[in-house]
Amino acid sequence: MIDGDQRKAAILAALQQATKPISATSFAKKFGVSRQIVVGDVALLRASGATIIATARGYLLERESEKLISKLAVQHTPEQTEEELRTIIEQGGEVIDVVVEHPLYGELVGGLHLATVQDVATFIKEADSSGVTLLSELTAGIHLHTIAYESLEVLTKIKQALSEKGILYEENRHA
Known part of the structure; x- marks a missing residue:
């Protein structure tokens, strides 16, 4: 040993x-x-x-990346988690983490590092089998994702796809 x-x-x-x-x-x-x-x-x-x-x-x-990085504000039910994550990946993004604002602890960050549809499937399977609460459930589904992507066009596609699914948190939708 x-x-x-x-x-x-x-x-x-x-x-x-x-x-x-x-x-x-x-x-x-x-x-x-x-x-x-x-x-x-x-x-x-x-x-x-x-x-x-x-x-x-x-x-x-952690490695340095050539990709662009942004945060997206989203809101959805726990049942829409897989759809949300798959949408980001299928549009060319990588989901680095999830961030929620906790009333006692402030910002809580959970590392995800999901880059493929298989990563999403594995994450969802582990979440379902473990019976744990998703961080987004602490904030009525409102949370941020840090995402990595190759170009601004990819970011636009991700936002548009999430918006069409009613997942992107937008002021005019939640006012």
Whole structure:
């Protein structure tokens, strides 16, 4: 068994090579330790400056992107979550996170990092099977998504598609 410093170095090295999230459970199996030990290792790596992102599917290393980034205000029911996320992806966007305004804690951010329709399907399946409450349910469905996209034309297509579905939060619709 390797020691903690070697394990943290190996976690970081694996994340630098990864193109998809790696779960704490898979790291735990690889190193013969508990999932909680891996979670602690990742916390220590973050505290030392590593830009590790935790998603519902595992850990990713944050990378610089050439893509444009914007926030979109949306509102929908929990049943429309898959439709909303698929719409963004199918129009050429990537869903980086979800942001809600909590009355006690202020801004709460949940990392999503959904880039494909399969990512959305996996996220929805995990949400359904875990029985957890979506962050958007804390705010009557109103929330923000940080999205990445290649061009302003793609952003326009995303907004238009969400608007047509009644999901884009627009002043004139909610006044």
